[in-house]
Amino acid sequence: MTTLKDRLKDDLTAAIKARDELRSATLRMTLAAVTKEEVAGKTARELSDDEVQKVITREAKKRREAAEAFDKGGRAESAERERAEHGVLDEYLPKQLSDDELNALVGDAVTEAKAAGAEGPRAMGQVMKIVNPKVAGRAEGGRVAAAVKRALAE
Structure with missing residues (x-):
């Protein structure tokens, strides 16, 4: 068990x-x-x-x-x-990431994806693949996706 x-x-x-x-x-x-x-x-x-x-x-x-x-x-x-x-x-869930922590992880993932040749909004899937394992249960998918969209729009 x-x-x-x-x-x-x-x-x-x-x-x-x-x-x-x-x-x-x-x-x-x-x-x-x-x-x-x-x-x-x-x-x-x-x-x-x-x-x-x-x-x-x-x-x-x-x-x-x-x-x-x-x-x-x-x-x-x-x-x-x-x-x-x-x-x-x-009480049974891991501590959720703050907005600043999430944005930092997303920023790193965007940089990594851009280094691999991903550009613009079409890079969303690649960035999500990089950031999801790092976030794993500490932030909701919708929050992560919104942060990725914001980061890619910059």
Whole structure:
């Protein structure tokens, strides 16, 4: 069993014992998503820590998007609940890159791509190939793409 999955299970047990409804419900949903991912496909398998991390990232993104949708729909209480669940999941995610750190990584990748002969907006794919492994879970794809577009436009 993965250590991250073990940590989720242990934290769920502690949350249940502490009668922390928000935390226990959030961790249950996350563990259900992990289990669903494990049994998806032709054969069941054990997820690695990286794969569990991706599931948690996906769940956190769902919470953030749901909070935005509830805000637009005028359902502040539901939006607040989604934000609280996102906060619980944030504890299991790597620290996100600041805008300055992201821009520095993107700048280096643009320089590297230009040295390889890539020019203008069409170099986006090449730059993304260089920068994505360096960012790996520490910044959302949309944020990275926007930073790359800005850097290529300069």
